[in-house]
Amino acid sequence: MKRTFLCVFLFSALCRLHAQDHMTPELLWSLKRVNVEGMSPDKKHVYFSSKLVDWKTETSTVSHYKINIADDQQTKVAITDGKKIIERREGIWYATDDNTLYKSEDKGDTWNVVYNGLTDVDNVWVSPNGKYMAYSKEVLIKPELGTDKYPDLPKTTAKVYTDLNYRHWDTWEDGKFSHIFVVPLKENGKAKDIMEGEPYDSPQKPFGGSEDLAWAPDSKGLVYVCKKKYGKEYAQSTNTDIYYYNIATGNTTDYTAGMMGYDTQPVFSPDGTRLAWTSMAHDGFESDKNDLYVMDMGHPGVAKINVTEDWDGAVNSFVWSNTGATLYFTAAWKGTEQLFEVPAPASFMAKHNRVEGNAKVHRITNGKFDITGIAGQYDNELVVSRTDMNHATELYAVNDETGKMHQLTHENDETYSHIKMSKTVLRTVLTTDGKKMGVWVVYPPDFDSTKKYPTLLYCQGGPQSALTQFYSIRWNFQLMAANGYIIVAPNRRGMPGWGVKWNADISKDWGGQPMQDYLSAIDEVSKESYVDKNRLGCVGASYGGYSVYMLAGMHNNRFKTFIAHDGLFDLKSWYGTTEEIWFPNWDVNGPYWKNPQPVSYEKFNPSNFVNKWTAPIMIVQGGLDYRVPVEQGLEAFQAAQLHGIKSKLLYLPNENHWVLHPQNGIAWQREFFKWLDETL
Numbered sequence: 208m209k210r211t212f213l214c215v216f217l218f219s220a221l222c223r224l225h226a227q228d229h230m231t232p233e234l235l236w237s238l239k240r241v242n243v244e245g246m247s248p249d250k251k252h253v254y255f256s257s258k259l260v261d262w263k264t265e266t267s268t269v270s271h272y273k274i275n276i277a278d279d280q281q282t283k284v285a286i287t288d289g290k291k292i293i294e295r296r297e298g299i300w301y302a303t304d305d306n307t308l309y310k311s312e313d314k315g316d317t318w319n320v321v322y323n324g325l326t327d328v329d330n331v332w333v334s335p336n337g338k339y340m341a342y343s344k345e346v347l348i349k350p351e352l353g354t355d356k357y358p359d360l361p362k363t364t365a366k367v368y369t370d371l372n373y374r375h376w377d378t379w380e381d382g383k384f385s386h387i388f389v390v391p392l393k394e395n396g397k398a399k400d401i402m403e404g405e406p407y408d409s410p411q412k413p414f415g416g417s418e419d420l421a422w423a424p425d426s427k428g429l430v431y432v433c434k435k436k437y438g439k440e441y442a443q444s445t446n447t448d449i450y451y452y453n454i455a456t457g458n459t460t461d462y463t464a465g466m467m468g469y470d471t472q473p474v475f476s477p478d479g480t481r482l483a484w485t486s487m488a489h490d491g492f493e494s495d496k497n498d499l500y501v502m503d504m505g506h507p508g509v510a511k512i513n514v515t516e517d518w519d520g521a522v523n524s525f526v527w528s529n530t531g532a533t534l535y536f537t538a539a540w541k542g543t544e545q546l547f548e549v550p551a552p553a554s555f556m557a558k559h560n561r562v563e564g565n566a567k568v569h570r571i572t573n574g575k576f577d578i579t580g581i582a583g584q585y586d587n588e589l590v591v592s593r594t595d596m597n598h599a600t601e602l603y604a605v606n607d608e609t610g611k612m613h614q615l616t617h618e619n620d621e622t623y624s625h626i627k628m629s630k631t632v633l634r635t636v637l638t639t640d641g642k643k644m645g646v647w648v649v650y651p652p653d654f655d656s657t658k659k660y661p662t663l664l665y666c667q668g669g670p671q672s673a674l675t676q677f678y679s680i681r682w683n684f685q686l687m688a689a690n691g692y693i694i695v696a697p698n699r700r701g702m703p704g705w706g707v708k709w710n711a712d713i714s715k716d717w718g719g720q721p722m723q724d725y726l727s728a729i730d731e732v733s734k735e736s737y738v739d740k741n742r743l744g745c746v747g748a749s750y751g752g753y754s755v756y757m758l759a760g761m762h763n764n765r766f767k768t769f770i771a772h773d774g775l776f777d778l779k780s781w782y783g784t785t786e787e788i789w790f791p792n793w794d795v796n797g798p799y800w801k802n803p804q805p806v807s808y809e810k811f812n813p814s815n816f817v818n819k820w821t822a823p824i825m826i827v828q829g830g831l832d833y834r835v836p837v838e839q840g841l842e843a844f845q846a847a848q849l850h851g852i853k854s855k856l857l858y859l860p861n862e863n864h865w866v867l868h869p870q871n872g873i874a875w876q877r878e879f880f881k882w883l884d885e886t887l
Contacts, residue, residue, distance in 0.1 A: 228625060228626060228627050228652070229626065229627060229652060229689040229690075230626055230683070230685050230686045230689040231686070231689070232686065232872070232873045232876035232877060233262060233873060234622065234626075235680060235683055235685075235686055235876075236260055236262040236680060236869050236872055236873060237259070237260065237261075237262065237622075238599050238619050238622060238680075239257045239258065239259050239599075239618040239619055240257070240258040240259075240260070240599065240600065241255055241256070241257055241258075241592070241599070241600045241601055241602060241616055241618050242255060242256045242257075242258065242600075243255050243580060243582040243590070243592055243602060244256055244271070244292070245292075245295060245582065245583070246295075246582055246583040246585070246590065247273075247295055248295060248296050248297040248298075249297075250276075250529065250583060250584060250585040250586075251275060251276055251277040251585060252273045252274065252275055252276065253273065253274050253276055253582055253583075253590045253602060253615065254271070254272070254273045254286070254292070254295070255271075255272055255273075255274070255602055255616060256269050256270065256271050256272075257269070257270050257271075257272065257616075257618050260869055261869075262869035262870060262872075262873060265868060265869050265870060270285065271285070271286040271292075272284060272285055272286060272616075273286060274602075274615055274616070276585045276588070276590065276604060276615070277585070281615060283616070286315065290302035290303065290304045290309060290318065291303050291304065292315070293331050293332070293333070294332075294333050296335075298312060299311070299312055299337065300314060300315055301321075301331075301333045302315075302318065303325060303328075303331050305325075306323060306324060306325040306326045306328070307320055307322070307323050307325060308320075308321045308322040308323075308325060308331065308333075308340060308392075309321060310337075321340075321392055322340060322390065322392060324398075325342060327344055327345065328342045328343065328344050329342075329343045329344065329345075329385065329410075330342060330343045330410065330416060330417045330420070332417065332420055332421075332422060332429070333392075333422075334422045334426040334429075335422055335424055335425075335426050336426040337392065337393075338391060338392055338393045338426060339389055339390065339391055339392060339422075339426060339454065340389070340390045340392050341387055341388065341389050341390075341420060341422070341429055342387075342388050342390070342398075343385050343386065343387055343388070343409065343410055343420075344385070344386060344388060345383040345384065345385055345386075346383060346384055346385075346386045346400065347382055347383050348382060348383070348384050348404065348405070348406045349382040349406055350382045351366055351367055351368060351373075351380055351381060351382035352365070352366055352367075352381050352382065353365030353366065353367065355381075355382060366379060366381075368380070370437070370438035370439060371438055371439045371441070371442040371786075371788070372438075372441060372442045372786050372787075374786055374833045375412055375413055375786050375787075375833065376412075376413035376786070376833055376834060376863060376864070377413075377831040377832065377833060377863035377864070378413070378833075384402075384405070384406055384407060384408050385408045385409060385410060385412065385415075386400050386401075386402040386403075386405070386409070387400075387401050387402055387409055387420065387429075387431055387452075388400050388401070389401055389429075389452070389454065399457075401452050401457075401459070402433075405435065406437045407433050407434065407435045407436070407437065408433065408434070409431045409432060409433040410431075410432065411432055411433070411434065411447060411471075415432065418471070418472050419431060419432040419471070420432070420473075421473050421474055421475055422475075423451075423475060423479060423504075424475055424477075424478070424479030425479055426454075427453065427454055427455065428451055428452050428453045428454050429451070429452050429454075430449050430450065430451050430452075430462065430473045430475075430482065431449070431450055431452070431473075432447050432448075432449055432450075432470065432471055432472075432473065433447060433448065433450055434446060434447040434448075435448065439788075442786065442787060442788040442789070443491065443788045443789045443792060444490055444491060444789055445468055445469050445487070445490055445491055445492065445493055445789055446467050446468060446469075446490045447469050447470050447471060448461050448462070448463045448464065448466070448470055449461075449462045449463045449470050449473050449482075449484055450462065451507065460507070460508065461508070462482070462502065462507055462508045463484075463486070463508075464508065466486055466488075467488065467489060467490040468486060468487030468488050468489050468490055468492065468495055469485070469486065469487045469493070469495075469497070470484055470485070470486045470487075471484060471485050471486075472484055472485050472524065472525070474525070474526070474527060475504075476527050476531040476551070477527060477529060477530070477531045478531055479504065480503070480504055480505070480531075481501050481502060481503060481504060481531070481551065481552075482501070482502045482504060482507075483499060483500065483501045483502075483525065483527065483534060483551070484499075484500055484502075485497050485498065485499055485500070485522050485525070486498050486499075486500050486513075490789075491789040491792055491793045492714075492793050493671075493787075493789070493790060493793075494669070494670075494671030494672075494701075494703075494710065494711075495521075495711075496520075496521045496707045496710075497521040497522045497523070498513050498514075498515045498516060498521075498522065499513070499514050499515045499522045499525060499534060499536060499549065500512065500513050500514070501514055501534075501551055501552050503552075503555045506555070510555040512552050512555065514534065514549050514550070514551065514552065515549060515568060518549075518568040519706045519707055520538050520539070520540070520568075520703070520704070520706075520707070521538060521539070521703050521707070521710070522536045522537075522538055523536065523537045523538055523539070523544070524536065524537050524580055524581060525537075525581070526581045526582075526583060526584070526589075527551070528551075528584055529584050531551060531553075532550065532551060532553070533548050533549070533550060533551055534548065534549050534550075534551045535547070535548050535571075535581055535584070535589060535607070536548075536549070536581075537578050537579065537580065537581065537591075538703075538704070539673035539675060539702070539703035539704030540570065540704050541633070541645060541704055541705065542633045542645045542647060542674065542675055542676075542698050542704060543574070543575065543576065543577055543675050543676050543704070544577035544578055544579060544673065544675045544676070544677075544704075545570055545571070545572045545573060545578055546570070546571045546572040546578045546581070546589065546591060546605060546610070547568055547569065547570050547571060548568070548569050548571055548607065549567070549568045549569070550567070571605065571607060571608075571610045572605060572610045572612070573610060575595060575596075575631060575633070575676055576593050576594065576595040576676050577593065577594050577595065577675050577676045577677055578591045578592070578593055578605075579591075579592045579593065579594055579600065580592040582602070584607070585604075587606060587607050587608060588604045588605060588606055588607065589604070589605045589607055590602060590603070590604055590605075590615065591603055591604075591605055593612070594676060594677060594678040595631075595676040595678065596629065596631050596647075596649060596676050596677070596678065596684045596685060597623075597628045597629055597631070597678075597685050598619070598623060598678060599619055599678050600678070601614055601615070601616045601617065601618060601619070602614075602615040602616040603615055626652075626689075627652035627653060627689075628652065628685075629649050629650055629651065629652055629684065629685055629688040629689070630649070630650040630654060631647060631648070631649050631650075631676070631684075632647070632648045632650070633645050633646070633647055633648075634646050634648055634732075636697070636727055636728050636731045636732075637727070637731075638720075638723065638724050638727050639720075639723045639724075639727055640720065640723075642709075644697060644698060644699065644724055644727065644728065645697075645698040645705065646695060646696065646697045646698065646728045646731075646732070647674065647684075647694075647695075647696040647697075647698070648693065648694070648695055648696075648732060649684045649685075649687070649688050649693065649694040649696070650688060650693055651688045651689065651690075651691050651692065651693065652688065652689060654737075655737075656736070656737045657737070658737060659736075659737055659738065659739040659742075660691065660692065660693045660737055660738065660739060660742075661691065661692055661693070661739055661742035661743070661744065661883070661887050662692065662693040662694070662695060662729075662732065662733070662738050662739065662742070662743050662744070663687060663692050663693070663694050663695065663743075663744045663745070663746055663883075664695050664697075664725060664728065664729045664743065664744070664745045664746070664758075664766070665682070665684075665694050665695065665696040665746055665747060665751070666725060666745065666746065666747030666750075666751035666752075666754035666755060666758075667696070667699075667702070667747065667750070667751050668747065668748050668749030668750045668751045668752070669701060669702075669749070669750050670701045670713050670717065670721070670749075670750035670753075670794070671701045671702070671703065671710055671711075671713060672702075672703070673702055673703040673704050674696055674697075674698050674702050675704065680872060681865070681866050681872060681875065681876070682748065684696070686876065690880050690883075692744075692883070693732075693737075693738060695728055695729055695732045697724055697725055697727075697728035699713075699721045699724035699725055699728070700712045700713045700716070700720050700721045700724055701713030701714075701721060713794075714793060714794050715794065715795065715796045715805070715807065716811075717750070717753065717757075717794065717795070717807060717811045718757045718807070718810060718811025718812075718813075719810075719811065721754070722754065722757055722758060722761065725754060725758060726758075726762070726765070729743065729745075729765065730765075741767065742767055742887050743765055743766050743767060743887075744766060744767060744768045744769070744770070744883060744886075744887045745758055745759075745762070745766045745768075745769050745770075746769070746770040746771075746879075747770075747771065747772070747774070748771075748772035748773055748774065748827075749772075749773055749774065749775075749834075749835060749864065750774075750775070751771075751772075751774070752771035752772050752773055752774015752775065752835070753771075753774045753775040753776075753813060754774075755769050755770065755771035755774055755824075756771055756774050756775070756776050756813030756814075756843060757811070757813050757816070759813075759816075759819075759820050759822065759824060760813060760815075760816025760817065760818075760819040760820060761816065761819065762822075764821065764822075766822055767822055767823075767886060767887050768822055768823045768824070768825075768882070768883065768886035768887045769822060769823070769824040769825070770824070770825045770827070770879060770882060770883075771824065771825070771826055771827070771840075771843065772826075772827035772828075773827065773828060773829055773832050773834075773835045773839070773840065773864055774813075774826075774835065774839065774840070774843070775813070775835055775839055776813050776814055776839045776840070776842050776843040776846075777812065777813070777814035777839065777842055778791075778795060778799070778807060778808050778811070778812045778813075778814075779799045779808060779812070780838055780839070780842065781835065781836070781839055782795070782798055782799055784833075784836040784838065785833070785834060785835065785836065786833050786834065787834070795807045795808070813843075814842065814843075814846065817846045817847075817850055818850070820846075820847065820850055820852050821852075822852070822886075823852060823853035823854065823882075823885075823886040824843075824847050824852060824853075824854050825854065825855045825856075825857065825878070825879075825882040826840050826843050826844045826847070826854065826855070826856050826857070827840065827856075827857040827858075827859070827875065827878075828840025828841065828844075828856070828857070828858055828859070829859050829860075829862035829863050829864060829865075829866070830858065830859060830860035830861065830862065831860075831861065831862060831863040832862070832863050832864045833863075834863075834864045835864060840856065840858070841856075844856040853886070855878075855882060857874075857875065857878050859871050859875070
């Protein structure tokens with residue numbers, strides 16, 4: 208009995224030791240999540256929050272801090288007030304708490320009530336002169352719930368639809384739309400719905416937020432992002448525009464009329480003379496090149512310049528420099544996400560379509576990391592958020608001339624000091640059509656080249672989302688490597704950061720060259736002596752899940768096991784149940800009843816090749832996923848079962864296209880590695 212106890216004790220000690228020097232699911236979910244909240248008006252302080260999740264109780268606490276960038280010590284100071292600060296200006300701060308707007312004139316030491324009545328409000332913006340407030344709130348425009356249509360039936364659960372979209376992302380439509388309201392604060396005026404009666408949303412659903420609205424510096428009006436389309440037209444279009452609302456006249460002007468793709472992220476220059484925003488050219492193409500435009504407010508809607516027109520890349524987020532002379536932006540670049548700059552036009556020529564001088568894009572940073580956002584500028588430094596495949600988000604200061612960086616926040620340093628890091632290498636692989644493809648290879652901690660390792664081919668989703676030095680709480684390469692796997696992550700066709708053509712070439716060719724790119728990557732890396740060619744797995748989600756299903760029917764016994772999460776299994780049934788119809792219309796080339804039928808439904812449809820499935824497959828499906836609805840996972844699992852394939856279904860009824868609940872996330876990871884242990 209003593210011997211048994213000793214064995215159990217030693218085993219527990221070894222487990223604790225392993226947990227201390229290798230990443231685990233529980234430790235991953237316990238990392239602090241850093242989010243930048245802005246900079247002080249004098250640009251000397253950066254404000255950020257640190258969120259700590261208790262996965263055992265599925266509760267979280269958020270702490271708020273500030274750092275003095277100008278101080279060499281850069282000490283973190285806690286901000287204890289529980290209010291949500293929304294604006295920091297010279298001498299005046301604004302904050303919200305429950306249904307109240309507060310104002311402070313002593314940097315948050317004391318607060319005075321400015322406005323009551325913000326019940327059920329989503330976003331709040333205060334005008335620069337402090338005389339007006341704008342907020343967004345849901346408004347019932349088109350009754351679709353039975354309780355709204357029939358007030359005498361309070362217990363009915365009926366929903367009645369006569370048009371698209373009837374559901375979006377993870378929510379059924381209820382006839383309510385997010386509208387912008389404007390309130391005169393000085394006169395205690397009445398809130399005015401500036402979109403009254405319009406069946407449109409601003410901010411945009413499902414992911415739009417405070418970035419969808421900006422006050423003009425003169426406080427005479429505001430701009431907001433909106434797709435003013437409804438029903439089937441809405442479901443088949445990406446054409447958002449930027450609208451200006453004039454406070455005095457109540458008139459609304461479309462500043463980007465005739466620009467047919469996404470127009471988003473409007474930001475005024477510091478002096479208010481120009482407006483910048485990001486724009487895509489084509490309606491229906493969500494992953495089109497995202498260009499950076501600047502408009503002269505002296506000729507609004509007319510004098511527009513595309514400052515990244517000749518640059519072979521796509522802009523993510525951006526900020527103005529403090530002087531307004533430069534625009535700083537982030538963009539995917541060769542398997543990473545880096546910081547760039549481009550001169551901002553100060554004057555416009557007569558035809559309003561050329562900038563004086565030659566605006567050249569310049570890359571500021573370079574390295575194995577991602578610059579994921581820009582908070583602002585202090586002197587010649589920019590405050591940015593940064594990740595890599597071994598580290599979650601922290602804030603850094605970047606010299607805008609040299610690209611030299613130093614770390615500002617250290618929320619997870621203590622945790623990482625006990626964890627062995629994974630080596631990440633970006634190598635070049637030649638594709639079947641003679642192109643050079645970047646492929647990330649991630650190695651386990653304590654990698655020994657004399658040993659053989661099981662290896663996973665990771666298939667990225669999107670299909671046109673960048674595969675960079677990202678750090679995910681779910682698809683975490685550090686965690687996979689800590690469990691003894693080599694990860695092969697190809698920047699196959701469709702990935703941003705390798706040129707506009709490379710990014711676009713996946714459209715209408717989902718199951719063609721991209722699948723060959725995957726196979727080229729795993730075949731090349733498998734030539735290494737340390738790769739166990741008899742223990743290859745293939746994993747992925749969304750389009751990555753689609754890729755898993757496709758490769759399961761064409762891998763010629765390369766892979767021993769597969770894992771697909773929220774993948775597209777049958778393109779016909781998916782077209783009939785997904786919500787943003789512009790996506791398959793562009794990428795698959797339209798509906799399956801189109802004449803002639805798009806080739807994707809026959810040539811690139813995973814369900815057509817189930818008879819060639821030979822290896823075990825695990826299928827994960829979220830019950831609230833309306834982008835890749837539940838029948839996709841259920842059909843795939845049923846097909847595998849009836850075809851006699853060893854298979855497992857992990858169903859998460861309260862998750863959408865992602866896994867957001869901590870205990871579901873840990874269960875996901877435990878099942879993930881359990882399946883690999885069993886089958887690989």
